[in-house]
Amino acid sequence: MRYFDALATTLHFRKAAEMAHVSQPALSAQIAEMEKTIGAQLFERTQRSVVLSEMGQRLLPRIRSILREIRSLEEIAAQKRGVLQARMRLGIIPTIAPYLVPVLIPKLREHYPVLKMELKEAVTSKLIENLRIGELDAIVAALPIEDDMLTVEPVFHDRFLIATSANDNDVLSSPMTQDNVAVERLLLLEEGHCLRDQALAVCSATKQRQLVNYGATSMATLLQMVSHGMGLTLIPEIAVRAEAGHMKMRIIPFAGTEPRREIGLIWRRQSERQDDFRTLAQCIAESAATLRLGQEELAELRK
Amino acid sequence: MRYFDALATTLHFRKAAEMAHVSQPALSAQIAEMEKTIGAQLFERTQRSVVLSEMGQRLLPRIRSILREIRSLEEIAAQKRGVLQARMRLGIIPTIAPYLVPVLIPKLREHYPVLKMELKEAVTSKLIENLRIGELDAIVAALPIEDDMLTVEPVFHDRFLIATSANDNDVLSSPMTQDNVAVERLLLLEEGHCLRDQALAVCSATKQRQLVNYGATSMATLLQMVSHGMGLTLIPEIAVRAEAGHMKMRIIPFAGTEPRREIGLIWRRQSERQDDFRTLAQCIAESAATLRLGQEELAELRK
DNA sequence: GTGCTTTGATAAGATTTTCCTATCATGTTT
DNA sequence: AAACATGATAGGAAAATCTTATCAAAGCAC
Structure with missing residues (x-):
């Protein structure tokens, strides 16, 4: 049933297999087996695409419901043992x-x-x-x-601060506000990280064309770059002690209302x-x- | 889950195993396995008795519901193929x-x-x-x-008739009614057959003490006995052609309102x-x- | 067309799960 | 005390399921 659910979701054998953490043949075999015992096609395999058959559509909500109930069962069992006792x-x-x-x-x-x-x-x-x-x-x-x-x-709330190189004295000259961040020197995480988008939202969006387009893979590499004078970045408060402690870096809070993430x-x-x-x-x-x-x-x- | 259901029903490992068509160790093992993964006792095994634990009671209705849904799933699948196409x-x-x-x-x-x-x-x-x-x-x-x-x-309705030996001419003397059945000669199926109870209900219950206490194991043996003059019995109409055809037997309908089973x-x-x-x-x-x-x-x- | 990629099906062998028979330990009944 | 009933355990067999490798067909690039 889990395989059926996955395949109905992805409509793609390989992706479904991946979602279910099994090999594609295993999933194929199970779906075939299921169709055999039911005695009807569950999916229509036209060339190039997989579609739910009418029978499949009919059964899908029921199967989903059963899977949901089973999961709920597991959770109840977990819960019953006491608070935070189950995986x-x-x-x-x-x-x-x-x-x-x-x-x-x-x-x-x-x-x-x-x-x-x-x-x-x-x-x-x-x-x-x-x-x-x-x-x-x-x-x-x-x-x-x-x-x-x-x-x-x-x-909890996690405020943002500015991280820049220890030699960078510009940032000390005037109070740091969201408007005077040197966006042309802003370094960011790669696409997909919410922090990237939040950083862009914090700094005035008007200047985004000037972005350095690099995209670090982690906070640590990003700050490594910052400490080497390649630019500046937003650092969440929770990261400061771990990252800034052993690097030559200057951490500046924003003046006025501090931007933060929830x-x-x-x-x-x-x-x-x-x-x-x-x-x-x-x-x-x-x-x-x-x-x-x-x-x-x-x-x-x-x- | 089926095993769990069976055990919760019978509260007895052997009977549950029988109900589930597996050996008792198999059921024991599965229940033990289930308790291990859940991390709590499902049944309390005191000496001489098995009782649902609190956790078991909590899970039982859910599990029953899941089993019911699964069965309903199978039925829908069967139904979808058309009328009377599935086992x-x-x-x-x-x-x-x-x-x-x-x-x-x-x-x-x-x-x-x-x-x-x-x-x-x-x-x-x-x-x-x-x-x-x-x-x-x-x-x-x-x-x-x-x-x-x-x-x-x-x-459908299935009326009862009197079956007696071919030599038995007493039954022809007067119209056969429920009251004048010679109960002392009445032969019956063994306990458990509903026909036995129905026959007793048909013939006046007052005289039941005089019963011949034998209890045949099947209609065929019963009629065999009848044809050998050992007594008489009630025979359902649907059985007459198959049973009476090749035996020396007299079949008499009741007079008046004929008793019947539905x-x-x-x-x-x-x-x-x-x-x-x-x-x-x-x-x-x-x-x-x-x-x-x-x-x-x-x-x-x-x- | 010829090769290359994608997609689902198939084959063979290994692994895991489940099951059964036989047996045991313990408590109950006769 | 002996026979019985009950659930757990052990060892090995049977069945289900999985993985890797491979195939056949179809779309696509050149």
Whole structure:
């Protein structure tokens, strides 16, 4: 049934097989087997395309419903054991994971030693896909996320600061505002990262043509570039201590209203593990709080 | 899940294994496996008894619902192919099967050559059990049957006649009524057959103490006994031609209002194969009609 | 057309799962 | 005490499922 669901979703044997984590022949065989026992075609394979047959259309909602019920069953079972006692598969976006995880995991280990955490790092769109198909139980990502299937719980705010080279004294001359960011020197993450879009939104969108078009693959490489004087970038507060500590860099807060991103925990609306998620959200909020910078720290980073 | 359902029903490993058609160790292992993956006890095994744990109670309705949905899925698939195209597992009580089947099967074969009929012969209570747990799709039995899970469709009436030895001339002296049946000579089927109870109901219940307590295992043996002068019995009309034809026997209709049984087709209320069942009921009615006796035939049998 | 890519089906062999028979341990009944 | 009933365990067989490798057909580039 999972294979049927996947194939009905993708209408493509290979992609469905990938989604179901099996080889394409295995999926083919199972679909063929299913059609045999049912005694009718479920999919019409015209050349070049796969389409649901009438029978397939009729059965699809039922099968989806069954799969949903089974998943809910698993969740109830997990829930029954107590808060955060069952395996939790958590997705985290790459601009949060490396900073949050080292704080969150020990904290969880301390309070919930039985909990098995499985982590996955990917960009928001991938995580949402994984969440929807039930391969993840929850994800940590930047808001807003709007999706009827999902419940979104805001967890903490993460302000943006400017990271630039230690030699760069220009940024000290006047208070840093969103308008006077030197966009022509702005370095960004590669496409797909929400932080890239947020950075563009923060800095005045009018000058975007002048962008340096590079696209770093991670926060760490991006800041490596910054520290080597190749430009400046927005850095989320939670990343500062980990990244700026051992690099020659200057970190400048914005003047006035500081731009920030809101980070939330997201799960499937019909999930039965509400308590788990609320508890987890609380832990994440506490972990994030420890990553916030004090005044002295900020002054030091400003050099 | 089927095993879980069976065990929750029987609260007994052996009986559950039997119901699920597997060996007891197989069921034990699967339940143990299920408890392991869920991480909690599903059943509490105190000495001498098996009880659903709280977790088990919580999961039971969900699992039943899933099993029900899966069965409904199969039925929809079967139905979609057209009327009476999918395997039909039919249960028939022993006092009908041997007479109806030889007429019904050829008829079905003619009109629905693709149909695969699987027949099972057992007493009503066994058939109902099998129907409820989904091992049969429908049953043919004597009414009344009252069960919230089931739908009952009356199909035909089958009157009772008196069968006695060919030498027995007493029965010819006066018109045969329900009151003057020689109950002390009445032979019956063994316990469990509904025909036994019906025969007792037909003949005045006041004299039941005088019963010959034998209990034949089948209509054929019963009539064998009758033809050897060991007594008399009630014979359903549909059985007469097959049984009385080659035996020395006298068949006498009741005078006045003839006692009869009503035969119905019964299926699970939630089954999706309504059309199949209506069609099948029609075929059964037609088959039964061919077993009805004509006037001349009756006269001949009276000798 | 000839080669190249894509797509789903097929084949063969390995792996995993599930099952069955036989047996055991424990408590119950006679 | 002996026979019985009940669920767990062990060992090996059977069945289902998966993976890799390969194929055939169709679309596409040249």
